[in-house]
Amino acid sequence: MKVYEKIIFGATCYGIGAAWNAGPDTLILEPGIHPGGEFADAFDPGSAWNGPLQTGEARWFRACLEKRNALRNGAFHLPALIPLLSSMILENGIGIRLGQTVTSAIPENGVLRIRTAAPEGELEYLAFSYLDTLSVEHAAIRKKSFHAAISSDTDALPQAEGFQRGAFPGEGYFKMPLETSCTYPDARLRLENFWRTRPAELAAWTVTGSAMRFAVKLEKTARRIAPNHLCVFSGNYENPAAAFDAGVAGKEAS
Amino acid sequence: MIRSVISGGKLVRTVCDDPREEFDIIVAGGGTAGAIAALAAASRGMRTLVLEKSCACGGIGTGGLVSNYYYGIRHGTHTEIDESVRERERNSGYLVRPNCFSPELKKIELEQRILRAGGVIRFEAVADAVLMRDDSAVGGLSWHEADGPHSARCRYVIDATADAQIVFLAGGAFRFGRDSDGLAQTYTLNYSRLRNGGRQINYGDGGYVNPSDSGEVTDEILHQSALLLKERFTPEDRIDFLSDHFCVREGRRIVGEANLTLHDVIHGVKIPEAVAWERSNCDTHNLDLGFEDDTMMLWCVAAMQWGRVLHIPVPRGALIPKGLHGILVAGRMLAVDHDLSQAVRMKDCMQFTGEAAAVMASLAVRMRRDVRDVPYERIAAELAWQDFSGENEKILLKHQHEIVEGLRSPSPGRAIWSAYRRGESGYLEPLLRESGAVRAHAAFALALLRHPDCLGVLRELAERRDATLAETPRNEPHRQEYGAIAAYLLGFLHDKTSVGILSGILRERRSATYAVNAWNALTRIGEDAPELRPVIGEVLEASALADSPPLFIRCFGSDRPLGILNRMRILTAAKLDRWGIPHGIHAVLDRTELTAVEKGIRKRCGR
Incomplete structure (x- = not known):
């Protein structure tokens, strides 16, 4: 069985950012059908769109939205997000599977055994590290x-x-x-x-x-479960560009 | 108990602890059928749990934005709900499109009714395993929520997942797609948009997908979503939001205790123990009809009955998975064949199957019997629908003179089908010697009767690519030119003499319809006549290797072109492999970037 370098739960803006430069050994698993769903499906157009961005990738992302007239004077045409992210995933060849819910991520002999509930039934993946950008702990x-x-x-x-x-x-x-x-x-x-x-x-x-x-919004954006198991909640960022930026930069907290 | 899953493609069963929580009925999926099932079960005093993976009830009819009805029979609990939604709409300030109900307010009406009836709803819950009492008896479910795993026992599960996911996890048998290439019906990715000053729902078809293959789903959804990216978004023509439901018309269909076919329905076969009725035409959106089976082609193309509205009884056994106990299905995965699944999928009927499943399960729980042993009269008494038996036979013209009159008219479909069902040919043969379209119409009727006298006329029609289109009640895009219909029928009749004509049609690629019909005909003739395989094989291979002219269909209701050349290449390669004819198609396919759907077909063809 292939061992992925990294498995990312959630085709969130942070998750896509984290996969952006990661290469073919990274795989995104998304339970829904919309990339960027933490903003798009929540009908959350974000705020502070003019804030500073660390990475060139995120500045390009924001410029794409502006050029396409979807980001105007800090106001966002939210329905543009899913088409843009979908196009970015395809053009950048990011590994992704929609419709898969991660049900467990268990350490085993130096890797993580990740199980999903998928249309095909139960699927298993092995990865050296696991990044959860989606899960919400109610108490947090x-x-x-x-x-x-x-x-x-x-x-x-x-x-x-x-x-x-x-x-x-x-x-x-x-x-x-x-x-x-x-x-x-x-x-x-x-x-x-x-x-x-x-x-x-x-x-x-x-x-x-x-x-x-x-x-x-969670109390904390990032939480480390184990050395190779990190949770960074993408919905905590102010807008999709900021979340993407943090993902590309590998930033764990805001 | 035994935990049953399909893991890595294999059925895996392991012993597990009994869950503490218990319900009478668990409904997996709170969508079109499941929400009604949950309400109907809870209203009958059943301790009911519904698990829904999204955050709202109603499925395609609410989250999927399909907020109108296509044919159907307005009967049952869901019609009361729709009336309440209408009440709710008044002064609500919610968007209501013309001739539609508000999907948002229907979500509320459904969940509030379920909760008031005492049902328990768990949203964002994904069923991941079935709990079995023994090898065949379902006794509960396990599922995953944000806070982790959950499980509960129950007396009955109603699988309303749309893809028979629970039956699948329990190891039940199912079918998928059509025989030729394994594809099912096309899907849509609906979205609300502002256009021409009004708010519309875009229902245009996207293409084919197997909803139980996450690779295909991912590929299709991302490509479809990316198509919505504009160079410049404008305020006048814009999307409001995209539905979070992937609107699939056909997924897994169970093998049931009774299995209903289009053939039976249109041939007047008596179907006992109906628990629901569908009223719809055989609404295929697949415009590459030549890949469908003969029943579909004869009904929709040769007899031009695509638009004919049928009354279709759904028998009790179509809700009961064969070999499993403690489980029923409701919704589009009923035990119907691929042909009929293109009719038995409309929202009215699907909602009603939820009610029927709940009635059946509730009676079984109360009577402590298997649902197969519940007296049918008890079920029928609670459902109390109108009986439409015999309705479909009313389309048949009874007298020869009526049939002949119909065949002389520009809308001959009903007469062609009536002639076929009547089963006599003597009075049709003289019509072949007349002039005008009646010759073609008589030839089509005789072809359905497998009468060889029609071959001359069929060859003529195919040879000259006769461009006549019959009038049909809806003049739908499925209508085919007489030349294309003749090409298909020549294959249906295994006419060896027409190989030259059909080869010419395949080479010229006048349209995808002509090409697919000719391909279908040639491969059938080759199956029947091994001596012709080298000749036919050469034509098929040359056609498969030619890149131009392009070969595509337009998706129903949208302008999206859907290429079919690679599909024809894959099917041709498989056919030639089987015939033992060497060819170079695999080499081309190996160099071609195939879509996930095309890769799926190739895999099913053994590569």
Whole structure:
């Protein structure tokens, strides 16, 4: 059985960054179907897009978004993220498997035996190191919110807490803060109730969709489980470029 | 208990501890069928757990953004839910597209109803093993959540994973795809977008994929997603968001206690013990129809019945995996053949199969019997649907003069099928000597009856690439020119005389339809006539090695071109290998960068 140099759980922005210069002995395992899902599926367009980036790769990534008109004056057209990351993965030949959930990573004779639940059943991989960029330990959650994509024919989105513009007129996000114990059914119900009785200045805005996962921030971005087993939570970074940057640089904490 | 998984492609069973948690029914998958199954089971007083890998219920109908209905029969719990969603939509401020329901509000309606009925929902939960009481009895599941592994016992599992994942992990038998190249139906990757001032869902097809092969899935999804990358994003034509559901029309289909086929449905075979009804046309999106089997080709192409709406009973046995106990399926992995799976997959029926599975499982739990031993009358009484038996036979024209009249018309499909089902040819033969399209129509009807007198007309039609298109109720893109239909039928009739004509068609590559039909015909003739294999083999090889003209189909509902040359190369190489004819196609394939799907076909062909 092939022994990978590194297996990365999560086709997150950090995970893709970590695989960017790693070569063919690195493999990303992603349970969902969207690269960058920690931002894209959480409907989290990020913030502080003009912040400093350490790596040329991340500056190129941000410039790509600007050139394609998806990043305008610090406002992000979030739906551009998945197509761009998909294209980057293909063009850079990054090893990746979608639809695989890592169920265990057990040390064994100097390597890690990583098991996944996959459409093919249970699959096993061996790796010298394991980087988890996705898993959320409930007790470590510092902040949790549930987001909705909202749209309007007008562009008068209130400059209020919880509302964020996209890059284009009539494109916005509503971020509903939650206590860490809140479940998806409760979050959706609260969103519905809020929106049904929303303030008059939001009357022209409709909910086009609700997030496909919670947006969460953890107490700590990075946690070392063992010398060859590291957790770096990509969703903790301020925006996809910052997460990608940290991944390329191998930065463990922000 | 015994933990059962497929590990590294092999069935592995190991003894494990009994889980402490217990339910009457565990529903694996809270999607289209599973959410309704969970609600129906919990409403019947069953202690019910539903495991859903995403963060919401409803599957394709909510997260997948398919928020309208295609045909179907509005009957059952899901219709009440849809009515409640309509109520919820009023003054909600949620987007509701014309003739659609709000997928967001349906998520809420489904989960709130399940919870109110006492059901337990675990989101972001992936089933990873089946717990068995013995070699054949399913008795629980184990699954993975963010906080680690979980497991529970149960009396019945309802596999609503869409790909029969639980049946697969339990070692049950299943089928996949069509016989020719092993491909199933095309998929879509839906997304919400703003275009022309309105919000639409893009449903355009992407191509083929085997959803139980993560390599193929990865390749397809990344390529499809990358196609959405624009040189310059604009506010006028933009994506709102991409669905996190991969909208697959066909995955694994179980081998059931009863196995339903399109052939049986369109031939009026009586199907007992229906627990649900589908109402749909045989809605294949596959535009390379020449790779489908004869039943599909005769029904959809030669008899032009693609758009014909059928009433299809789903028998109880189609929900019961053969050889396994304590488990039922609901949703698109029912025991139907590939042909019929293109009809029996619409949301109305799929939701209703969830309800049917829940009723069957609940009765089995209450009566402490295997579901096979629950009296059918008890099941039917709880489901209480209208019986549509005999409905499909109404399309048949009863009298000869009606059939002849139909064959003289520009829309001859119903008459061709009626003539075939009637089974007599005498009154059709004189029509071959008339002028105009009736000759072709009579020839098609006689071809279905395998009557050799039609061959002359078929050869003529194929030789001149007759470009006539019949009128059909929906004038769909599946309609084929008479020349292409004739090419297929010449193969169906194993007409050795037409090898020259068919070779010409294959060489010229007028269109993918012509090429695939001619390829199909030539390989069939070669199968039947070993003496012709060297001649046919030479034509097939030359065609496979030629790079131009390009050979592609357009995906249904989208403009995406889907190349089929490599597929034809792979199938040709396999055929020539089998015939013992040396060729150079493997060398070309070895140098070609194949897609994951093409590699899969090649692997299935033994390379």
